[in-house]
Amino acid sequence: MKHIVLAIVLCLLASGAALDAQRGGGRGAPPQTPRQAAPIDLTGYWVSPIIEDWKFRMVTPNKGVFGGIPLNNEGRKVGMSWDPAADEKAGEQCRAYGAGGIMRLPSRLHITWQDDAALKVEIDTGTQTRVLAFNAAPPAEASWQGQSRAQWNVPANTLKVVTTNLKPGYVRKNGAPYSNKAVVTEYWELHALPNKDQWMTVTTKVDDPVYLTRPYLTSSDFKKLPNATGWNPTPCNAK
Amino acid sequence: MPRRKNVRREFPFADQKPRHAVALAKAEGPRRIAWTITALSVAFASAALFSVRIAAQDGGPRPPDLAGEWRLDQGEDPGQPPPNDYTGLAFNDAGRLRADTTPESIWGTPEYQCRPHSAPHQWRGVGGVRILKELDPISRDIVGFRLQFMRSLDRPIFLDNRPHPPAYAPHSWSGFSTAQWEGQTLKVITTHLKDGYLKRGGPQTSDMLTMTEYITRHDDIMTIVQVVDDPIYLDEPYVLSITYTYDPNGGPPTENCTGSSFAENGGTDRHHVPHFLPGQNSAIGEFLKTEDWVPFDAIRGGVKTIYPEYRSVLNGGRPVANLTVPASRSANEVAKAIADQSPRDGEVHVLPVQGNVFMLVADGTNITASVGMDGIAIVNTGTAQMSDKVLAALTDLARTTVYAPATNKCFGANCPSPFGAPAWSSPFFNAIVASPRPAQGLRYVVNTSAAPEHIGGNEKLASSASFKRGGTGRAFGSAAPDIGNNATIVAHENVLSTMSNATPKTASAALPSETYFDEFYKVSEYVNGEPLILYHAPAANTDGDSIVFFRHSEVISAGNLMSTVSYPLINADKGGTIQGVIDGLNQILDLAVAEYRAQGGTWVVPGRGRLSDTADVASYRNMLVMIRDRVRDLKNKGMTFEQVKAARPTLDFDGRYGATTGPWTTDMFLSAVYRTLPNKK
Numbered sequence: 062m063k064h065i066v067l068a069i070v071l072c073l074l075a076s077g078a079a080l081d082a083q084r085g086g087g088r089g090a091p092p093q094t095p096r097q098a099a100p101i102d103l104t105g106y107w108v109s110p111i112i113e114d115w116k117f118r119m120v121t122p123n124k125g126v127f128g129g130i131p132l133n134n135e136g137r138k139v140g141m142s143w144d145p146a147a148d149e150k151a152g153e154q155c156r157a158y159g160a161g162g163i164m165r166l167p168s169r170l171h172i173t174w175q176d177d178a179a180l181k182v183e184i185d186t187g188t189q190t191r192v193l194a195f196n197a198a199p200p201a202e203a204s205w206q207g208q209s210r211a212q213w214n215v216p217a218n219t220l221k222v223v224t225t226n227l228k229p230g231y232v233r234k235n236g237a238p239y240s241n242k243a244v245v246t247e248y249w250e251l252h253a254l255p256n257k258d259q260w261m262t263v264t265t266k267v268d269d270p271v272y273l274t275r276p277y278l279t280s281s282d283f284k285k286l287p288n289a290t291g292w293n294p295t296p297c298n299a300k
Numbered sequence: 301m302p303r304r305k306n307v308r309r310e311f312p313f314a315d316q317k318p319r320h321a322v323a324l325a326k327a328e329g330p331r332r333i334a335w336t337i338t339a340l341s342v343a344f345a346s347a348a349l350f351s352v353r354i355a356a357q358d359g360g361p362r363p364p365d366l367a368g369e370w371r372l373d374q375g376e377d378p379g380q381p382p383p384n385d386y387t388g389l390a391f392n393d394a395g396r397l398r399a400d401t402t403p404e405s406i407w408g409t410p411e412y413q414c415r416p417h418s419a420p421h422q423w424r425g426v427g428g429v430r431i432l433k434e435l436d437p438i439s440r441d442i443v444g445f446r447l448q449f450m451r452s453l454d455r456p457i458f459l460d461n462r463p464h465p466p467a468y469a470p471h472s473w474s475g476f477s478t479a480q481w482e483g484q485t486l487k488v489i490t491t492h493l494k495d496g497y498l499k500r501g502g503p504q505t506s507d508m509l510t511m512t513e514y515i516t517r518h519d520d521i522m523t524i525v526q527v528v529d530d531p532i533y534l535d536e537p538y539v540l541s542i543t544y545t546y547d548p549n550g551g552p553p554t555e556n557c558t559g560s561s562f563a564e565n566g567g568t569d570r571h572h573v574p575h576f577l578p579g580q581n582s583a584i585g586e587f588l589k590t591e592d593w594v595p596f597d598a599i600r601g602g603v604k605t606i607y608p609e610y611r612s613v614l615n616g617g618r619p620v621a622n623l624t625v626p627a628s629r630s631a632n633e634v635a636k637a638i639a640d641q642s643p644r645d646g647e648v649h650v651l652p653v654q655g656n657v658f659m660l661v662a663d664g665t666n667i668t669a670s671v672g673m674d675g676i677a678i679v680n681t682g683t684a685q686m687s688d689k690v691l692a693a694l695t696d697l698a699r700t701t702v703y704a705p706a707t708n709k710c711f712g713a714n715c716p717s718p719f720g721a722p723a724w725s726s727p728f729f730n731a732i733v734a735s736p737r738p739a740q741g742l743r744y745v746v747n748t749s750a751a752p753e754h755i756g757g758n759e760k761l762a763s764s765a766s767f768k769r770g771g772t773g774r775a776f777g778s779a780a781p782d783i784g785n786n787a788t789i790v791a792h793e794n795v796l797s798t799m800s801n802a803t804p805k806t807a808s809a810a811l812p813s814e815t816y817f818d819e820f821y822k823v824s825e826y827v828n829g830e831p832l833i834l835y836h837a838p839a840a841n842t843d844g845d846s847i848v849f850f851r852h853s854e855v856i857s858a859g860n861l862m863s864t865v866s867y868p869l870i871n872a873d874k875g876g877t878i879q880g881v882i883d884g885l886n887q888i889l890d891l892a893v894a895e896y897r898a899q900g901g902t903w904v905v906p907g908r909g910r911l912s913d914t915a916d917v918a919s920y921r922n923m924l925v926m927i928r929d930r931v932r933d934l935k936n937k938g939m940t941f942e943q944v945k946a947a948r949p950t951l952d953f954d955g956r957y958g959a960t961t962g963p964w965t966t967d968m969f970l971s972a973v974y975r976t977l978p979n980k981k
Contacts, residue, residue, distance in 0.1 A: 100483075108626055110606045113376045113540050115387035116594050119605075120614060123593050129378035167608035186608070216362070217484040219518065248518035250485070254527055254537065255512050256631035262541045264523045278375045280523055280541035286626055291609065 094177035095195035095211070100218045101251045103180060107170040107261055107283035108291065114279075118165050121234045121300060130237045136272030143236020145299035155297035158187035159205040159230030161239045161267050164247075164281040169292050180211065187297040193222050203228045203241055220249040232267055232277055240271035259285035363481045364517040366445065367433045369551040370544035372426065381501040382587030386601030387594065389503055390627070395533030396600060398952035399502040400581050401926060405574040411889060411918035414557035415898040416452040416473050418496025419511055420528045423542045425451055427552040445479070445486075450552040453897050457488055464491050467640035468651060468661050470911045471507050472899050488513040494899070495919050498528065498538060503601075506532035506956050507919070508634045520546040531630040532955040535603040557897055571886045573925040577933055578949070603627045634955070641910040642666075642865045648686065648693040651911060655853025656828045659905050660693055662686045665753040668857035668905045670850060671698050672828025675740035679848045679857040679905070680748055681757030690757055691764055698739035705736055741765050744827060746834065747791040747812060748846045748859025750798040751869070754907070758810035762787040790814040790823065792836055794844030798874065821846075835891075837861060837884030841868060843875030845884060849891055854902045856888055862920055864909025867950075867957045869964050870972035877976035878928050885921040889914060923953050931973050936980040944974055 111119045117126070124143050132140060148154050158166070168186035175181040175192060182191040193211040201208060207227035214221055224245040232239055248264040261283040266276045383404060386396065406412055417425045427450025434444035434456075447455040455474035464476055475493035479486050488511075495507040509530035516523050521543055528538040585596050595614065598605050604613075607625040612618045643649065644664040651659040653668075660667040660678075663686050668679035676698060682690050742765050747755050765787040791812040799806045816834065823832040830852030837845040841860040848857040860869050861884040870876040888904060892914045895901035904912040912920075930949035939947070950958060950966060958966035 108607060110539070111608070112388040112538065112606055115598070115606070116385075116591060119387075119598070119610065120593055120595070122591075126591075126593075129375045131373070131375075167611060169608065217364075217516070217518075219484075219516065221518070248516075248521070248523065250514075250516055250523065250525075252485070252487075252514045252525055254539070254628075254631075255510070255529065256537060256629055258537075258628050260525065260539065262523060262525050264518060264521060264541070264543055266521065275373070276545075278373055278521065278543045278545065280376075280525075280543050282525070282539055282541050284626070284628065291626065293608075 095179075095213065096174050096177040098213055098215065100213055100215045101220070103172050103220065103249060103251070103261065104174065105172060106286040106289055106292065107172065108286055109164075109166075109168055109170075109281060109283050111167050112282070114165070117233055117235075119167055124235055126235060127233070127237050130232060130277055131274045132237060132272055133274045136238055136269075139238045139272065140236045143231075145236075148299040154299035155187055155189070155205050156229070156236075156299070157231040157234040158184075158189050158297050159227055159239075160191060160207050160209065160224045160245050161227060161230050161243055161265075161269075162232045162234070163187065163189055163191075163206075164263050164265055165232070165279060166234070169286070170283060171289070171292065185292055185294045188294040193220070201226065205230060207245070218250070220247075222247040222249065238272050239267055239269045242271050243267055243269040261285065362484075363442075363486070364484050366486065366515060366517060366522065367431050369428065369430055369547050369549070370522055371428045371547035371550045372423075372542070372544055374426070375543065377424070377499075381499050382591070384502045384581065384584045385587060385599055386503060387599055388606055389498065389601035390535045390538065390603035390606060391503070391601035392533060392535045394952040394955055395504070396602075397578060398504045398533060400584060401576045401578060401952070402502060402504055403574050403576060403581070403583075404501065406922070409573065409918065409922075410570055411894070411914050412898060414894070414896075415496075415915065417449065418498075418505060419455070419474050419490060419493055420496070420498050420505060420509070420526070420538075421500065422447075422449045422452050422455070422474070423524050423526060424499060424540075425449055427451070427555075428547070428550045429544060430551050448552055451555045453899070457486075464489075466649065466651070467637060468642065468649065468659070468910045470903070470913060471916070473897070473915075475511065482514075484516065486513075486515040488515065494915055504533065505530050507916075508532055508632070508637055508956065510632050522546070529630050529632040531632050531634050533952075534630075536628040537630060571889070571921075573922045575922070575926045575929070577930060638865055638956070642863075642908045646686075646689075648689045650693060650697060653853070653855050653903050653905065653911060655850065655855065656830065657850050657853045657855040657903075657905075658697060659911055660690065662690050662693075664908060666905050666907060666909070668848070668850075668855065669694060669697065670828045670830075670832070670853070671702055673702060673740070674826075674828045675743040677744035677746070677827045677832060678742065678761070679746045680754035680859065680907075681745060681761045683753050683756035684760070685756070687757040687760035691761055694742065694761075695739055703736045703739045741785075742787040744823065744832070745787050745789045746832070746846065746848050746857075747789065747795050748848060748857065748907070749842050749844055750791075750795045750802075750874075751841070751860055751907075754859065755795075755799065755810065758789060759807045762789055763809055786813075788813050790816075790821070790834065792834070792844040792846050793817045794842070794875075795846075798842070798844060835887060837880060837887060839875050839877045839880035840870075840884040841876045841881060842871045845880075847884065847888055847891075854893075855905065856892060856902060857905045858884075858888060858907060858912075858917075860907040861885055861888070862904065862906035862909075862912065862917060863957075864906055864912060864916070864920075865957075866908065866959065866964055867953075867966065867969035868924070869907075870969065870976065872972045872975050876972065878924065878973045879976070882921060882924050882928065885917055885924070888917050889921065892917065923957070927953065927973060928977065931970070932977050935974060935977055941971060941974045945970055 125141055127140055148156055163184055166186045168184050171183040173181050178195045180193040191206045191209060193209045195211050198208050203226050205228055207224045209222050209224040211220055211222045227241060227243055229241050230239055231237055246266045250262050252260045254260050262280055264280045266278050268276045430448040432446040433442050434446060436443045443460045445457040453474055457477040457479045459479050471492045471494045473494055475490040477488050477490040479488040490511040493507060493509055496505050497503055498505055509528055512527040514525040523541055523543050525541045588594055604610060604620055604623045604625050609623055609625050613620045613623060642664050646663050649661040653659050656670045656672045658669045660669055662682040665682045667682055670677040676694055742761060745762050763786055765785045786809060789812045793815040796812045796815045799811055819836055821834040830850055833849045833851060835847040837847055845859055861881055868881045870878060892902035894914045898915045899913055904917055906912055927950055931944055934944045934947055950970060954966055
């Protein structure tokens with residue numbers, strides 16, 4: 062009987078230690094870094110098969126083709142004033158390559174750990190780089206990719222990213238706008254498909270009180286590639 | 301304190317210690333080690349349970365609640381897709397041809413008027429979704445989900461670890477779905493789908509597709525990643541993702557089907573199958589008049605058009621033929637899946653159909669069996685080699701379904717007696733519970749044709765009958781010969797003629813004993829409580845085909861008019877024609893009634909392949925009409941058979957029904973079609 066009692070006590074202590082480890086380090090141990098705590102591995106090369114919205118993503122639709130985007134009147138008005146030549150002239154040719162729209166463009170991604178607390182997402186289309194930081198970043202100027210705060214959802218095996226501090230950009234290449242007040246919330250998830258493909262889906266919600274009547278929801282899909290074949294950085298193109 | 305004293309205090313009667321205490325006291329050496337191992341095992345199990353419980357309290361993995369009302373905001377591919385827009389589709393040549401030649405007006409045919417959205421399109425259909433939880437009433441565990449879309453049947457998703465049905469089980473619009481949690485994502489696998497469409501506007505799917513979905517809830521957003529794997533029509537799986545928003549005030553409206561007759565839809569022929577001949581769909585590209593930024597080549601689809609590399613083609617830098625893209629492969633073993641619908645494994649598989657009727661899949665050939673208190677009636681007998689196993693399966697079926705021991709349902713004088721008067725429970729006990737009546741044997745055999753795989757078991761099976769056919773020695777002055785215990789064999793008279801003239805000679809016990817020559821024939825008595833009616837299908841697979849209708853069970857045995865694993869066998873030397881097969885299928889469609897939303901209802905047992913319903917028969921008929929019209933068009937243009945063959949008029953169906961080897965190849969079928977179509981007048 063003594064053996065049983067002793068064994069149970071030891072195992073409960075052991076299981077408690079295991080739980081502590083799951084929480085991010087045992088008692089007295091340093092907490093896990095975001096890199097160590099990652100429930101999924103997003104690193105590697107990815108390509109975006111354009112299966113949905115092909116007519117709006119692989120080619121640039123005509124001005125005013127805003128189907129599916131909940132633009133308000135002001136957003137529509139701004140969208141109708143889209144002038145790609147003017148954007149280029151103003152050095153604003155990357156407006157469609159900001160965090161609010163770039164995941165919709167045909168591209169390859171190269172995801173690496175910039176350090177233990179930030180994922181770097183390089184995108185060949187427009188030669189853009191997004192940094193998904195797990196720690197708070199100091200204030201900075203607004204930019205195409207803004208500031209992205211990342212957070213693992215460990216039980217769900219997903220990554221939540223909230224991006225703010227954006228320069229005004231386009232959710233669609235034909236000038237459908239989002240403003241500098243836009244907040245982009247993304248959920249990144251991975252799935253192993255029956256054919257063994259690794260598939261990454263990024264669900265994107267663009268909240269913009271200036272140009273949208275309600276959040277604009279899309280989901281963009283990426284297939285993992287074995288290597289960098291096809292990696293083709295190109296500059297932004299306003300057309 | 302002395303140990304013994306402790307023991308004495310716990311167990312005042314020293315010689316009555318509990319067994320485990322005695323064992324511990326005596327345990328030495330290896331036994332002590334064994335006890336220690338046991339104790340540790342118990343402890344680890346306890347710790348594991350404890351850890352799981354704590355993890356759950358600690359916010360550990362617990363599936364999210366998917367139930368509720370969800371709204372589709374259609375942020376992607378908004379609105380109704382224009383006809384023949386294949387952008388984003390990895391179509392192969394077969395998929396493109398099938399879509400080009402299938403107009404949306406196919407929905408106007410009687411069999412498709414109430415067709416719900418095909419499963420691959422349901423998440424994209426407007427109206428949102430309602431997800432209902434199904435609970436085990438005792439454990440309150442979630443054992444499944446039920447999905448309701450506006451234009452769909454309720455779609456069950458089973459979480460109780462049940463297996464998928466066999467391949468010869470019927471397909472439905474929503475298919476058969478099982479699921480499991482992967483972390484907090486619900487992974488759903490769906491098989492047994494009917495042929496339908498990927499999205500409205502033309503892109504078709506075959507009935508061999510498999511669908512895998514990953515459903516993940518992110519706060520108040522639900523993302524569904526959907527993988528449609530249909531190598532019949534696609535060069536790589538079609539993967540799309542759809543987002544829904546939680547909306548407690550939402551909920552899909554119900555779209556009741558108010559299908560009208562075809563004539564009211566503007567048609568004049570209920571059997572008319574609208575379709576385009578290849579190259580004659582003038583609507584292709586019409587939407588580019590308004591969507592003029594899209595190049596024509598892109599709307600034709602293809603795997604090379606969906607990768608970023610395609611922009612180099614759009615920019616005019618590279619011809620598409622020179623493009624290399626990182627295409628994926630299919631995980632769907634279609635050839636095996638088709639073969640599994642009609643397994644040639646030397647065994648008999650039994651599938652309950654409806655009412656008294658069962659389908660026996662006997663080494664690549666289907667037998668329809670009615671089993672009841674009257675005995676057994678079967679349609680077709682399989683091959684001679686399978687006779688013993690078929691007979692054993694039928695006997696077993698009768699014994700376990702009709703004559704099986706049953707629980708006592710009465711007591712004392714309230715019990716019915718097998719001899720009429722009220723009886724005590726003991727006779728009931730003897731007759732029903734302990735030793736039920738022996739299974740009755742075969743009474744009727746129907747041959748739908750003289751095809752060897754349908755008559756091969758006639759002699760052995762018919763002679764297994766348990767009562768006499770014909771006279772009994774002196775009956776009718778010996779006018780009716782006593783031929784012993786043989787079942788009655790019924791067939792069209794041309795079947796008898798073919799069998800009688802066969803070489804080698806057919807045994808007399810295998811020959812039909814009742815024949816008919818009219819449009820139809822009613823078996824002269826009810827069989828297992830229902831009429832059995834044979835309809836002649838003239839000049840179909842042969843000159844003697846019959847359709848057999850079990851009128852109360854609502855089951856039709858189609859014989860060789862239909863096969864879900866091949867093109868129909870048409871024996872032109874024996875009077876078969878493509879038009880006759882189509883007419884025969886139309887006759888089935890006239891008899892059959894769908895239960896609800898174009899599925900179920902009257903079941904159709906094909907000569908080979910899976911159990912089918914009206915929509916399946918319509919799909920098969922539609923295919924044959926399309927092929928007939930294509931071949932007729934080519935033949936009318938003066939093409940020889942070789943030229944017709946080179947034009948590949950069956951291209952979009954070959955992956956599903958064709959064969960390059962075996963007893964019935966695509967070339968043989970095409971030859972029969974070409975040969976039996978009349979020359980242009």
